Amino acid sequence: MQRVPLVDYLVLDDEPHLVAAECTGCGARYFDRRSACASCGELDFRSADVPTEGELTTFTIVQFAAEGVEVPFVAGVVDCGGTSVKGNVVNTPPDPEHVTLGMRVRLTTVPVGTDAAGTEAVGYGFEPVP
Amino acid sequence: MAENVWILGISMTRFGKHRDKDTLDLGSEAAIGAMRDAGVGIGDIGVLAAGNLIGGNGFGQLLQKQIGQTGIPVYNVANACATGATALRVVVMAIKSGEVDTGMAVGVEKLSGAGLLTGNARREEGGHWVRDGRYGAVAPLDGRIGTETMPGVFAQIGMEYAHRYGGADFELFARISEKNHAHSTLNPMAAYQKRLTLDEIMNDVMIAYPNTRPMCSANCDGAAAAVLVSETKLRTLSLEQQRRAVKISASVLTSDPWTDGCQVLPDINTLTRRAAATAYEQAGVGPGDLDLVELHDCFATAELVHYDNLGLCEPGGAVDFFRSGAPWRDGSTPVNVSGGLQSKGHPVSATGIANVWEVATHLRGEAGDRQIEGARVGLAHVIGLGSACGVHVLEKAAA
Numbered sequence: 001m002q003r004v005p006l007v008d009y010l011v012l013d014d015e016p017h018l019v020a021a022e023c024t025g026c027g028a029r030y031f032d033r034r035s036a037c038a039s040c041g042e043l044d045f046r047s048a049d050v051p052t053e054g055e056l057t058t059f060t061i062v063q064f065a066a067e068g069v070e071v072p073f074v075a076g077v078v079d080c081g082g083t084s085v086k087g088n089v090v091n092t093p094p095d096p097e098h099v100t101l102g103m104r105v106r107l108t109t110v111p112v113g114t115d116a117a118g119t120e121a122v123g124y125g126f127e128p129v130p
Numbered sequence: 131m132a133e134n135v136w137i138l139g140i141s142m143t144r145f146g147k148h149r150d151k152d153t154l155d156l157g158s159e160a161a162i163g164a165m166r167d168a169g170v171g172i173g174d175i176g177v178l179a180a181g182n183l184i185g186g187n188g189f190g191q192l193l194q195k196q197i198g199q200t201g202i203p204v205y206n207v208a209n210a211c212a213t214g215a216t217a218l219r220v221v222v223m224a225i226k227s228g229e230v231d232t233g234m235a236v237g238v239e240k241l242s243g244a245g246l247l248t249g250n251a252r253r254e255e256g257g258h259w260v261r262d263g264r265y266g267a268v269a270p271l272d273g274r275i276g277t278e279t280m281p282g283v284f285a286q287i288g289m290e291y292a293h294r295y296g297g298a299d300f301e302l303f304a305r306i307s308e309k310n311h312a313h314s315t316l317n318p319m320a321a322y323q324k325r326l327t328l329d330e331i332m333n334d335v336m337i338a339y340p341n342t343r344p345m346c347s348a349n350c351d352g353a354a355a356a357v358l359v360s361e362t363k364l365r366t367l368s369l370e371q372q373r374r375a376v377k378i379s380a381s382v383l384t385s386d387p388w389t390d391g392c393q394v395l396p397d398i399n400t401l402t403r404r405a406a407a408t409a410y411e412q413a414g415v416g417p418g419d420l421d422l423v424e425l426h427d428c429f430a431t432a433e434l435v436h437y438d439n440l441g442l443c444e445p446g447g448a449v450d451f452f453r454s455g456a457p458w459r460d461g462s463t464p465v466n467v468s469g470g471l472q473s474k475g476h477p478v479s480a481t482g483i484a485n486v487w488e489v490a491t492h493l494r495g496e497a498g499d500r501q502i503e504g505a506r507v508g509l510a511h512v513i514g515l516g517s518a519c520g521v522h523v524l525e526k527a528a529a
Contacts, residue, residue: 075276
């Protein structure tokens with residue numbers, strides 16, 4: 001089956017990982033398309049693989065969201081070897097007993113859905129490291 | 131040396147549900163109230179800065195049709211939750227530049243029943259995946275990669291502080307909300323004036339852990355307006371006007387400078403710290419001189435980080451600062467004696483002028499039951515996500 005990543009910065013190969021646009025001037029990293037570096041103004045970027053494991057530096061358990069968004073879910077930020085990554089914490093119950101500040105988590109893929117052509121969209125999340 | 135700028139008159143409507151009043155009614159009420167409080171008429175106003183986010187374009191000109199079309203320049207401003215403070219700042223700049231000696235800032239919002247702000251309802255999906263936007267996303271990201279809801283974003287901001295410094299948990303955040311709801315019982319202008327127990331707050335509906343419903347700012351209707359004058363102009367006015375005038379000792383607006391983390395979670399700390407440092411320098415006062423502070427408690431989790439950002443405590447010391455009782459109205463640095471946005475309400479564009487009204491009213495000694503006795507110096511702070519931070523330091527007129 002054809003697969004597409006949910007976002008451009010998710011690479012779906014044998015070892016799924018995230019790739020950042022890294023400023024060639026100062027090393028600042030971005031996940032969205034930038035015209036210039038917001039830190040130093042440099043115009044050139046190179047691709048940089050982001051470590052797939054890291055520490056959960058903050059989170060919230062969302063119980064109320066816009067219509068159509070499934071709740072509850074855990075939204076958080078993961079420090080992946082010095083790069084801050086936004087993502088959901090998955091594969092664990094969404095409660096403060098199972099999700100804690102500073103916990104070790106690793107990247108995993110999450111199915112998003114299949115379109116009319118049978119192409120599957122794949123997203124990512126972070127799951128606890130056992 | 132630029133002119134000092136003073137608040138000559140200031141007014142706010144009650145915050146809450148105003149079913150029978152539209153945006154222009156509320157804006158007119160605040161603007162006319164501010165001019166009456168100042169003892170001036172529309173003909174005296176040389177510049178108008180007008181803030182309104184929800185009502186559409188050209189709010190300032192529409193407001194002029196209600197309060198007087200005198201041909202003066204109008205600046206329609208939009209800066210998220212800092213819109214009111216930005217309008218105030220525009221008038222301050224106009225007076226400091228010497229172009230005008232008198233100006234008015236107005237902020238209004240009709241938000242009752244608006245529900246959750248931001249985070250977009252998902253459309254029916256199907257068809258074919260198409261890459262869209264600067265992430266090349268094939269589907270909406272809210273809920274799939276983090277949250278875009280305000281309660282969720284600000285929950286993470288508080289939890290980030292908890293992770294960095296320790297000591298903050300669900301109960302501590304709820305206790306901050308308990309303080310503000312207790313303060314609100316003395317404020318007849320607040321949308322909600324109900325004292326809530328810690329249990330009631332913690333057991334209310336969870337919106338985004340650790341923020342339950344009463345720990346979130348209340349969507350409501352309201353408006354606020356201020357008439358500002360140059361010091362030179364003030365000295366030509368009556369002694370009574372001079373006595374009630376409040377000095378704007380510092381007026382600062384910042385945006386967020388680049389920080390690594392702010393690329394994925396808004397950093398509301400760095401720009402607030404910079405605004406506070408600049409404001410203290412401009413005013414020649416320090417945090418220890420403040421008799422009261424109105425800060426942007428859009429969520430209980432946000433209030434904690436701003437104790438630190440505004441320098442009310444040692445770096446990393448916000449939890450101890452709160453536990454000491456300092457920010458209660460009988461503490462050493464009363465914070466949000468109005469009840470804060472959690473109970474007073476948060477009609478977005480009005481907020482940055484209404485918190486200045488609160489501080490000014492105490493400095494004038496006109497705050498009634500909730501008066502902070504002998505208040506001489508106060509600070510008003512707002513944050514608009516994206517971000518914009520407004521800080522104003524106000525001082526009582528010398529007797």
